[in-house]
Amino acid sequence: xxxxxxxxxxxxxxxxxxxxxxxxxxxxxxxxxxxxxxxxxxxxxxxxxxxxxxxxxxxxxxxxxxxxxxxxxxxxxxxxxxxxxxxxxxxxxxxxxxxx
Numbered sequence: 001x002x003x004x005x006x007x008x009x010x011x012x013x014x015x016x017x018x019x020x021x022x023x024x025x026x027x028x029x030x031x032x033x034x035x036x037x038x039x040x041x042x043x044x045x046x047x048x049x050x051x052x053x054x055x056x057x058x059x060x061x062x063x064x065x066x067x068x069x070x071x072x073x074x075x076x077x078x079x080x081x082x083x084x085x086x087x088x089x090x091x092x093x094x095x096x097x098x099x100x
Contacts, residue, residue, distance in 0.1 A: 010081030017074040025070030028063050036060030 034040055040055035 007082055013081050014078040017077040021070045021073040025067045029067035032060045032063030032067055035063060
């Protein structure tokens with residue numbers, strides 16, 4: 001009887017990937033959409049000089065691309081670590097019945 005491998009390591013790896021890559025990816029995606037929609041404003045104050053402006057829209061599109069990569073990492077980690085691998089057949093000739 002074959003022993004079933006524990007998937008605890010795969011689950012822990014997937015959860016770590018979700019926390020370290022997936023969540024920041026979602027927030028980066030939200031920030032990228034807002035910046036691409038020209039809603040990314042900022043204000044600075046250096047000394048007594050006040051400056052305001054908007055973040056360029058191409059930053060938003062770059063943030064969206066980076067967010068897609070960050071969101072895809074937990075998906076790939078989950079698929080690779082939690083899938084069932086096919087067992088390897090060691091020697092096919094041993095299991096054949098004799099011919100007569």
